[in-house]
Amino acid sequence: MSAPVFTFSTVALDSNDLRRQLADPASGGFCAFEGWVRNNNEGHDVTRLEYEAFAELAIKEGQRIIDEAVKKFGVNRAACVHRVGSLNIGDIAVWVGVSSGHRDEAFKACRYIIDEVKHRVPIWKKEHYVNGDSGWVNCERCAEHAHDHHHGHSHA
């Protein structure tokens, strides 16, 4: 088993390239999740996003999440790549992939990784709106959202 990895990318993600690193003769199942940049959020028309990360800590925390998923679900390989910088509608913001002996643990590990990344990894997202405004997601209206860990900004 190769080392599981959490990384950042400043360039567009190519899911075909990414899935190849999870190929494993012992794996009979592969599951991936892609978060895409959506053109709307909470009733606002979004034109683009900027992602910013506290990279040193984010990589450590992201790697811990992947290690947890591998241990908890017994999968063969797992990886997560997150974009930073300016993204356009439809771009892949985050890619999670897992390969394992059977499908069930692949689905579960994939879900675990994306959920934990969204809650724990120090990455921030600034939305730019059609009307020219912009705002840091979860920060501009924190009184409403600060304690709601399930508040939805999923791209799914």
Next chain:
Amino acid sequence: MKLNIRYYAILREQAGKSAESLDSDATTPAALFEQLQARYPFTLNASQLKVAVNTEFRAWNTPLKDGDSVVFIPPVAGG
């Protein structure tokens, strides 16, 4: 003592800088953040933030040492 502070996202914009070194008598991240709140127009309060010291999550009452690197972490929004 000298503390190295880095700012990200909304805190970076409100501080108007990405990083600074400060001479401070703050002995904990909680005390340091109070001093910074007096200096910058931060809209988030400490209860909405987490804190990292030397690139690891730490409690707000962690004792700070000369040369420590401190980052206040706004609510995250990856994915």
